[in-house]
Amino acid sequence: MTTTARRGRPRGEGTDARILEAAHELLLERGYDGYSIDEVAQRAGVAKTTLYRRWPTKDHLIVAVVAKIQDDVPVTDTGNIRHDLVTYLEAIVAGLDRMRRVGRGREPGDRSAGLVAEIVAAAARHPDVGQAVRAVFARRNALPLALLESARARGDLNPDARPDVIFDELAGAVYYRLLITGEPFGGDYASRLVDQVLAGARTPSPRAERS
Template sequence: MTSATSRPDTAAAQAPADPPVEARRPGRPRDPQADAAILQATVEVLCEHGFGAFTVDAVAAHAGVGKATIYRRWPSREALVLDAAATLVPQPDVPDTGSVRDDLIALMSGSFEDAASANKQQLMAAVTAEAVVNPEMKRLLRDYTQRRRDGSAVVVRRAIERGELPADTDPDFLLDLIAGPLFYRVQISGRPIGDEVVADVVDVVLRGLAH
């Protein structure tokens, strides 16, 4: 996810900007180091002391920053968690390897292959849980996963054109079938995810969908 989605204050609500140069607002500009310090402190607090100890005060203390400096940048704890998560789980690029199998493996790798690390699990679970409850978080989470859905659509279309998949293959259903088991392993089974696991899942699903 881009920061803009959860940090609307940064670039938004600025002067009409006649000149395309960034309309510098008067007054002292925001300390650009604070953003990074806060995000890093968020990740550290979450990973070191768990989500139960995740406190805006704790993040502020950890980052050596005032609470107001956090709330000036993020509207809520949730938005902060989400942006911290985005720091850890990068957006995938849409792959084009020539084979649907390798495309799907590439699409999944960044999101799950080392997602078993405790901190990513924490963030993913926290974001997921909050999303169920909080419509805004739900929206942000859907925005974040949209890229993967778009990737899936492209990959499937190309696979259909190459004759690797039936013409009526639903790319969203395909994504459920592949991302689902990986997500489930992380959240419920608690078993590790390596490259071979991703490949195994993709193989079973592709074989099951052919026909």
């Protein structure tokens, strides 16, 4: 696996997947600061040059892990905002639940936030990681935000409703449960949450009753 062997060809899906999987595992085992990129190459069974060519630093690698996780969440505009948000949030909940469970010998019922917490910590500790992770979220969150904007534009939401606040309520509730309280998600959590949030977004603004 020399440099010339693969030059000009896309690297195999299998190699990339193995590298991201190994990075993911090492993050869980030792935290962002506790492993090296060389160890990722070793665990993935790829040449270091392969890894460095694609992701020159751990910062690039963690951002790739985040982007991969995000890209697995589908966002479709069917014109039914409730349906589309429930589908989107159910995928987020399932993905976060999976991440909570993976890793070294977690007990069943372990409520650790796992990988997501490591990413949050790395983003807080390393400004470059923080900036890149926030950029990945901004790019991906633009999709559900566009769903909310469309719904508002066609009159399904109150004209005063602010999509950014509504989105914070939805995504925030899910991440809060994962990262802070560790409460498990019931099977209908996503649909209950969407119903509750949309009820607020569909009514006239309560500004008039300010205390």
